[in-house]
Amino acid sequence: GENVEQHPSTLSVQEGDSAVIKCTYSDSASNYFPWYKQELGKRPQLIIDIRSNVGEKKDQRIAVTLNKTAKHFSLHITETQPEDSAVYFCAATGANNLFFGTGTRLTVIP
């Protein structure tokens, strides 16, 4: 089955700096790669996703890149703000469901 690895497990940045979270996956058939944000005590919520026919996607301060050859994808957050502090999960499609990474706890220091 699919195996998704996510790094780093924790990340601290100064407000205004950029943050990058990286994931790798094992199943070359995977074709959908979402990123979820989970604030403390809340549910995971989709913030951005990318499909295998696209290499990069941006939404304001958030961007995701995908390298299908290398089987890795990354989340980039620019101009970080304190409200970006949360746990971020990457995921990749398996046969019929999502396989999640282990999460990255991002702390933005004011």
Next chain:
Amino acid sequence: DAGVIQSPRHEVTEMGQEVTLRCKPISGHDYLFWYRQTMMRGLELLIYFNNNVPIDDSGMPEDRFSAKMPNASFSTLKIQPSEPRDSAVYFCASSEPGLAGYEQYFGPGTRLTVT
């Protein structure tokens, strides 16, 4: 739509008791997923259904766990008997028809504490 609804939001029970968690998916979604989240193990998929039929239950930890989906608008996850190591947040999620591997909408979760 109210989104995915879960009940109860918090459950505290004693070891050995039966626990039943409930989920109502978003209307029209035909995939339903149960997850367990702990600090140690992260977000684990327990089981998922398509059109009320269990498709993959390989994530269910042991026979003490069971899940049902009697109709398109209701699912339960039961633990009997419960143990302290079952303490976790349990999420239910649903996704649109034919899009099991696409966006999943999570419920607010049930925080279970077994003492």
